[in-house]
Each structure stands twice: as C-alpha cells, then as structure tokens.
Amino acid sequence: MSNSPQEPRDRPIVDPATGAVIRTVPDSTPGEVDAAVRRARAAFLDGPWPALTRTQRGRLLLRAADVIEEAAESLYRLETRNNGRPVTETRAQLSRVPEWFRYNAGLLAAQRDAVLPSDGPYLTYQRRAPLGVCGVITPFNHPLLILARSLSAALATGNTVVVKPSELTPLSTLELAGLLHKAGLPEDVVTVVTGGREVGERLTGHPDIAKITLTGGTEAGRAAAVATAARFARVTAELGGKTPIVVFDDVDPEVAAEGAAFAAFVAAGQSCVAGSRFLVQRSAYDRFVAALARRAEAIRIGDPSDARTQLGPMVSAAQRDKVLRMIAVGVEEGARLVAGGGVPDLPEPLSGGFFVRPTVLADASNDMRVAQEEIFGPVAVVVPFEDEADAVAKANDNRYGLGAGVWTRDLARGHRVADRIAAGMVWVNDHHRLEPSLPWGGIKESGTGRDAGAESFDDFTWIKTVVARTAPDDVDWYGADTPGRLN
Template identity: 45%
Template sequence: MTSLIHEFLKPGINKGLFYGGRFQKPHTSAVIEVLNPATAEAFTTVPNATVSDVKAAVTSARSAFGGWSELDPLDRSRHLHAFAHVLRSNMSSLALLETTITGRSIREMNAQMARIPEWLEYFASIAIGLEGESNVVKGGYVTVTHYEPLGPVALLTPWNHPILILVKKLAAALAAGNTCVIKPSELAPVSPLVLAALATEAGLPDGVVNVITGGPATGAALCAADDIHYIDLTGGTSTGRKVASLAGERLIRTTMELGGKTPVIICEDADIEAAVAGTLFAAFVASGQTCVSGARFLVHDKIYDSFVEGIAERTEQITIGDPMDKTTQMGPLISQKSKDRCLRMIAQAKVDGAKMIAGAGPLNLHNDFYNGFYIRPTVFKDVETHHELFLEEVFGPVVSVTRFYSDHEAVEMANTGTFGLGVSIWSRDIARAHRLSLKVRGGVVWLNDHHRNDPRSVWGGVRDSGFGKENGWDALRAYLTKKSVIVRTAAGHDDWFKGVGRYG
C-alpha cells in the first residue's frame, strides 16, 4: 500500500471516490482543487460528490452493515488490530502525505502519526468487554439488556488533523459494529481516501469504510441521507449549528466537537520555565490551528512581566519554513482565507491598543515558499477582556496575554465568552489548581500541561464548543443503542380482561 500513498504524493492524482472497497468514478466531472499550503500551488483535485454519489456510498455502507455488525466482537477486534498494524507499516508515508496537504511540519506529523494506531487498538480491545446486564424485577420477570450498533453513520472530519481525528471517530464507530461514510474537509481530503484503502488492505470487508469528497453541499446531502443513523462532526461552530438542525429534523443523535478559545491560567506559584515551554506548545503547535490551541494567556500580576519576557523570547526563536525540513518547527496556515483572518485580527489588536511583543519581524522564507500561507507566530500583551482578540477564535498562531490579580478574577476571565472546550492551569499547588479546574468552563482541563490526548481520556466541550464525547467508553457507547429484553419467569399467565393478573 506504500506504493498507493506514493502515487497520491504525486501532483495531480485523482482516483475518484472510495466506497464498496474500491475507488469509484463519481457521477460528476466537477472537482475541488486542493492546494499545497506551503507554496499556494495546486497539488491535486478530488471529486465534488453529488447527491447520487452520496447515495451510492450510503448504500454501500448499508450492504456491508449486516455482515460487519453480526461479527462477534472478538472478530471485529482482530480486524481493527490488523488495521492498526497496516497503519504502523505505512506511518512515514502517511506523515509525508499529511504534511503535503496540511502544511504541518514533518516533525509534528511523524510524532502524531506514531500515536494514531493506539485508537484502533484501544477500541478493538474495550469493545470485547462491553457487557449487558440482567436484573430480577418485581412480578416474576427478568430484564436483560444488550447493546446494538446503529447502522451506517456519517463522520465529518476537519482539515487540521485529517487522519488523527478521523481515526478517533472511526475506531469507536467500527468497534461498535457500525459502517461508516466519511466526508472530509475539502481543504484536506486526500489522506482519508488513502486511509479507506488501507482499511480494505487490512481485511475489513468492502463497504465498511467509505469516503466521499466535496464541499458543504456534499456534507449536507450526507447528513440528510435517510439511512444515516448518527453524525459525528468536528468543525466550526456555525457548521455545527447547521448539522445539528439537519440531525434534529431526522431525530438522530450527534457528537460535535466545535470551536474554542482556550484560556491558559498561569498562577503566581507556577514553574515559569515549564509554563513558558508548555504554553508555547499550546499556542503554536499545528500553527495554532487546533480547537484547543492556547489562545489567551491569563497571567498573575506577580509574574506577568517575567512570563511576557519569556514567551516573547521563545516565540521569536521558532523556526518557520519548509514543512518537509526536519528542522522546521512551524509550517504555514491551511489557506489564504486563514492567513487573511490572522492578519485582520492582528491589525485590530493594534487598533484596540494591545502591544505586540512577538511576531513583527520578517519571515525570511526561501523563494519556493514566498507565496505560501505563512504568518509569524504572534503574541500581544495587555489585551483586555472586551478586545476581539480575547473573545474570538483566531485558529492561527496569534495569542493574547492578560493580567489578573486573584483566582476569582482568573476564573471570571477564563469563563468569558461562549466557548467551553479546553483549559489549562499552571500552579505548583495542585490542590489550588484542582479547585480552579472545578470552576472554569471546559470539557477538558489540563493541570501543568496542555493538549495531551489519549484514547482513554474523554474529550469534548460544552456550549458553543459542542456536545458529546470522543475517546473512552463514552465514545463507544455513543455509537450503540441499548436494548432491554423482558423475560417472564413467573408460572402461569395473565388474562387482564378476565380479571386475572396485574397491570404494569
């Protein structure tokens, strides 16, 4: 399969959609152009799938559902472990593909790719241990419960972590016995197609993993498809509202991981060196393009100047350039639109009176990358709570630093706005940090660290950051429905209309 990945690494390759265990010719000649963000040049195209294409992929998922869902969990587990092995065997090539499409540095992608098979192995393992219950209840009855998969499900995935976020969803959905139709972001749709082909190589039955590519209309058609029984979305909050509306019309369940504006609280007793290093990672890994990027630093007055000095110095030292160069620490943004948003918010922060302490210098890029979607990592201090930069998600490497004087004020600042996904708190007093964690709004809180993820650590947000959970038993059960079977064990029989027996 490495040869297939290398084929996709060549510019201009368009093998169509993937469903039914093979690449398929779409019902349209319309395509979406995929750019290399490091150069802003066209890299390849993918089909802009039609309603007919969506229907074909969903039909394929339905055809495979019976056989896949009826497998014993042990047999499904073996399939998923084989899939994990295939991913490990193709790890370096997948990292190259991800870097080409997203602009993420190859150093980052190699590190991230090494963790991804763990999600398949984890869910393959815990699904074996999913057991129902039985209870003896009043009146001579036994209730027996067991779990059933839902059917074909829709996975809508983003461009910032095309394989990682997809596998997080896919592993739980498949382990539960569902079949999947994946609609990746039109900005980074290539690696999900390859991943589906790898699943087939690993021995998963045809039609269990299917991928359609396209824009918003394709996604809407998938969400509205009659035979889709669950929608799992990672994306922006505005997209989440639209998908929730479509799901609500059909009364199907959803999980949504949406936007964020992650606060980082740094107390006066924090280890400054550790806090600077950790928050640098929080702010600028993936060029600041994650939903839990450390976006607003809330720093106690007693250490404010020291922290500002440290974060400014370290930010200016970040190496920007060719994402394929192993010495590059930060690559480009995903698109010109993202770059323009960052530049506009930088300009507005200056108008608002915030002080830029890092990011003003030239990029000094090699000519090959002059037109790429690069922006220097940028830090503003003295940002106030009513400033746009404090309130609005940037989704890029532009962060704010704001002073606080008490824990109460820090919590109020952290809870300002409508998001509630990630939070991190830095303090040597772990009891204090834990008390703060109970008062801040967020689905994931790190103490003296940031952005750590594991298949066993439940992940999800509240309010405008979405609902439902990824990872852990919560994610597996979300892809299942629990059925109750009631068995009469009492002797004889009831005849209500002859006055024999009881009601209820």
C-alpha cells in the same frame, strides 16, 4: 460547458508550504453522496460486517491498526504535505492513530450487557445494537487523528461509515480507506466522499444517516444539529474554542512560557484547543510576557518536511489572511504587539506558502475581539488577572467551553480552579494531552457529545431492554381469579 450540481468537479489540492497544486480530487456530486450512503446501508443490512462475532470484528480492527502502523512513514509525509504541519508533529500525532483502533477493539472484547434488577419472576437485561450508517465529517487540522477517534468506535460497534474529510486535506483519509480495505474490512464498510460544504450538508441531511460526528466550526455544528434533529438522528459535534490558560505567579515564568509556547503554537495554532488566551497573574505578568515573546521569536519557521522546522504554514491563503486581519484588529483595539505580527521572509518555493510568524499580543483586555473570538492561527493573547476569583471569572467569560489549562505549583489550587472552569477538558501543568480512553468534547458553543472513551463507543449503539418472565404459571390478566397488577 458550465458545471451543474450533478457534474463531477475537480478540486485542486494545494501544498500550503509552497502554494503549489499537489493533485486534484473530484468533488462528489449529490448523487454520488446518495450512492455512497446506499452502498453503506446495503453493507449494513446485508453485508457480513454487522453479523461478525465480536472476536472476528475485533481481530479485523487489530489488523487495521497493524496495517496503519506499517504505512506510518508514508502517512506522515502525505499529511504533512497536505496540511503543512511540521513532520515532527505529524509523526508524533499519527504514530498514535493505531491506539484508537486497538482501544476500541479492547472495549468490544470487554463489553458486557447489563442485567437489571426487576421485581417478581423476571429476568431483565439490555442488549446494545449498532445504529446503522454513520457519517463522520473531519477538519483540515488533524485529518487522521480526529477520524480515528470516531471511525474506530463506529466500526467496533458494527456500524458502516461514510467519511467526508475537509475539502482542503482529503489525501491521507483517501489513503487510510485503502489501508482499511487492505486489512480485510469488507467492501463499503468505509466509504469516502470528497468536496466542500455542499457535500457535508448532503451527508448530514440524508435520511439514512443514523448519526453524524462532526469536528469543525460552530456554525457548521449548529447546522448539523438542526438537520439531524429533524429526523431524531444523533450528533456529536466538537466545535470552536478560545482556550484559557491560567498562569499563577508561583510558576517560574520561563517554565510557564515553555508550556505556553507549545499550547499556542503547536500545529501553527490551528487547533480547537490551542492555548490562545493566556490569563497571567499580575505579579508575574511582565516576566511571563517577556519570556513568551523570546520563545515565539526563536521558533524555527520553514519547510514542514524538514525535521528541524518547528512551525509550518496556515492551511490556506484565506486562513493566513484571516489571521493577519485579526492581529491587526488586536492592535487597533489596544493590545501591544510584542512578537511576530506578519509573514516571515522565506526563500523560494516557501515564499509562495501561507506562513504567519508566531505572534504575541500583550496588555489585552478580556472583552477584546482577539480575546473572545477564535483566531485559529499562531496568535497568543495575554491578559492580566489579580487573584484566583478574577482568573476563574475571566476564564469563564467566553461563549466557548472546549479546553482550558492551569499552571500552578499549588496542586490543591490546580484542582480547585480546574473544577470551577467551564470546559469539557482541563489540563493542569500540561496541554494537548490525550489518550484513547479520555472523552473529548466541549460545552456551550464548543459542541455536544464526546469523542473517544467509552462514552463515544456507547453512543454508536442503541439500547434494547428485554424483559423475560421466568415463572412457570401462565398470565391470565382477565381471568376471574386474577387479582390484577398494573406494573
């Protein structure tokens, strides 16, 4: 019997390190997505969550942080197995997830309503109210961390949430939903729907979704923006990137290569802010390329669950094949392959995994496809530049604007170049640094809006302005003795 759109379909969830199936997860049908939204709406309109005091809601968020922290080890292992990221990286990342819940609980406790200046006998103030049901769509590369950024802010401000994780990596998200229920969050405040693009489109286009927060590709973000615009719903979209890393010649090339290797190869390059485009000053270029190639070749590839492993697999065979195709494109375009460039020779069962060797393509020009398009794999493209003006021009010559990096010992130049680069986030002499208080997002085709920080917290609310007349006399606009007033 063939599957119809209304029939549940089981999707195999694959361990990318071996290619073996971990378990199956049903794809939600359109009707199940609609039902999840209805339950979330009922929980918002009639349930206890929005009616809780700030103190009560804040306590539950703090309790949720504690419960997540207590389950940390099982979450590390589960996410590592599901998306292939080395457990040392996953542990470092997921150990910070509780911080987002605590930070937004703190913002909730500290929130103040503004009192606005107003002429005459009036008290004018603002109140913030939750939007309603919000949808959060997360990617495969950082399932829980990216979810925590939006989910914690949405919950703190009193919304209910329907989450759609990547169809490739839903396991840790499903586990988190259970932990939140254990922490005491009421029924249907957080609901998870699973499946692929059709599920995401159903959620994004649903008339009762007040806001969508999406992390994914640029085309998915564009579709979400169109769908939400039709009903004037809000959208925050963190999309693709082609992060330029500018390396000046006053930095020791070995030191710069250490930072470059981390920027390029952490998470196997499967990060929107991965350092994928290195712009290196001509006078330091050859030494930097040699140092980065040595670093890339020395990275230990292997079982992600082994603490000694430094680089795991691509999330899927399709992603591995895309990365290998782009490496071939770079060589065809004239880039010089100085490290990596293929799949590693690994023993069983890892030979069935989706690994790609960390790769360095040198002598590229900024107009090559490998320097312009997001590869989303462990591929560092190195382009020379002449001076500061040339570096800034090359950094900005791209359709993306998510992240950027600057490496220099001249801090004045570091600030100056950071100011001139068109990107939502710029690191100086570091990379991937994030905090709950730091707004995260891009410009151009890297998206719109911000996750994290007070900006994200506020964007899950709408503002109501209240104007109260405090004068003792009555207003009789049309009275014979009333002089009248327009504003």
